Amino acid sequence: MFTKLTRRAWLAGVSAVTAGVMTLGATAATANDAIKVGALRFTSHGAGFVAFEKGYFADEGLDVSFEFFQAAQPIAVATASGDVDFGIAGVTGGLMNLAEKNAVRLVGGVLHEKKGVDGMMIMASNQAYDAGMKTVDDIKGHTVAMTQVGSTFHYMTNLIANSKGWSMDDMKMVPLQKVGAMVAALKSGQVDVMIMVPHIAKALTGAGAAHELGWLNEYTEYQISAMLTSVKNIEDRRDVVERFVRAYSKGIADMNRVFLDPNADPAELEEMTKMVAKYVSPDQPYEKAAPSIQKGAMYLNEGMALNKTDVAAQMQWFKDQKLVDSDLNVDQLVDSSFVETY
Numbered sequence: 001m002f003t004k005l006t007r008r009a010w011l012a013g014v015s016a017v018t019a020g021v022m023t024l025g026a027t028a029a030t031a032n033d034a035i036k037v038g039a040l041r042f043t044s045h046g047a048g049f050v051a052f053e054k055g056y057f058a059d060e061g062l063d064v065s066f067e068f069f070q071a072a073q074p075i076a077v078a079t080a081s082g083d084v085d086f087g088i089a090g091v092t093g094g095l096m097n098l099a100e101k102n103a104v105r106l107v108g109g110v111l112h113e114k115k116g117v118d119g120m121m122i123m124a125s126n127q128a129y130d131a132g133m134k135t136v137d138d139i140k141g142h143t144v145a146m147t148q149v150g151s152t153f154h155y156m157t158n159l160i161a162n163s164k165g166w167s168m169d170d171m172k173m174v175p176l177q178k179v180g181a182m183v184a185a186l187k188s189g190q191v192d193v194m195i196m197v198p199h200i201a202k203a204l205t206g207a208g209a210a211h212e213l214g215w216l217n218e219y220t221e222y223q224i225s226a227m228l229t230s231v232k233n234i235e236d237r238r239d240v241v242e243r244f245v246r247a248y249s250k251g252i253a254d255m256n257r258v259f260l261d262p263n264a265d266p267a268e269l270e271e272m273t274k275m276v277a278k279y280v281s282p283d284q285p286y287e288k289a290a291p292s293i294q295k296g297a298m299y300l301n302e303g304m305a306l307n308k309t310d311v312a313a314q315m316q317w318f319k320d321q322k323l324v325d326s327d328l329n330v331d332q333l334v335d336s337s338f339v340e341t342y
Helices: 007-029 043-053 072-081 094-100 126-130 150-165 179-190 196-205 231-236 238-259 266-280 287-296 310-318
Strands: 033-039 062-068 084-089 104-112 121-125 145-148 174-175 193-196 210-215 225-232
Touching: 007 033, 007 174, 033 094, 043 062, 043 084, 043 104, 043 210, 043 266, 043 287, 062 238, 062 287, 072 094, 072 104, 072 145, 072 225, 094 104, 094 310, 104 231, 104 238, 121 196, 121 287, 145 150, 150 193, 150 310, 174 310, 179 193, 179 196, 193 196, 196 210, 196 287, 225 231, 225 310, 231 238, 238 266, 238 287, 266 287
Parallel strands: 033 062, 033 084, 145 174, 145 193
Antiparallel strands: 084 225, 104 225, 121 193, 121 210
8 A cells, every 4th residue: 555645745754864964964074083182382293283284184084183282291191191192202211111001102203313404403502602612522511401301302412422422420411391491591591501403493593592512413313202192092092093193194294395395385385384383383473483493394204104223222221221110122112013113
């Protein structure tokens, strides 16, 4: 037996189906995985900002937001606790201790010193320079700024000392907790030496607030920072980690292609500089922020490849300094399943 379908009933049915499709569409549109990323307002963290602005994260079904910190160690702690899902942070002693507790893993490389590309600048305060500190050889016996004991700044100073045949006891390390406090201490002469990313360092030396002594990559090439996430994310949301790494890698490729090429298209360079400036220098006029951002670009690991060999060497130094548990091994620190390691 068939029921006669009136036009009114047909239209009602179409409306119901359309409403259902719209509801499904709205659900799909809001179903992106919410991801919070811990970062610093550094040009070297710019790949994430570019990936966000260009829609690479959205293309992978990720709804990304950024939480900004003033030092690397708090980023590692926030990643371990789940306050952020991913963190860009230096390979620090604190991070290693969290890995030993099975809380976090490195899943990709971000910032790497490379000869021929401006990296971390070694600087003297004006007071130290005027008193005779003209080269890196003059650092011995002086005060050096760092954020915390076991920070990347601590390790960088060791790399210089090691290359010169000095002991770390030949310098006085001054923990100042935040990058901003390091800069203030150098400008006021409270510390004699600081090692800093180029977008900050070049602005200081250009303004006459400090003096360039040299570059860290004159002494070594090393894996400064990496991408980390929690072990829980790796175990429970592996696909999210994979999608995040893919999107971030695209941002790295764009940053290296545009910022490190002296012949880059000027329009594309300006467009990308504006993307980065929104996050690195949100309170500055673009015209003021742009030069330091463009001059401050550093080499980022293509494809987020990770120098695991160098990470292992760093880990050994932290162990030797009794800053990291001696039972930690590099496979507890690095998960090699997401990117190429070498």
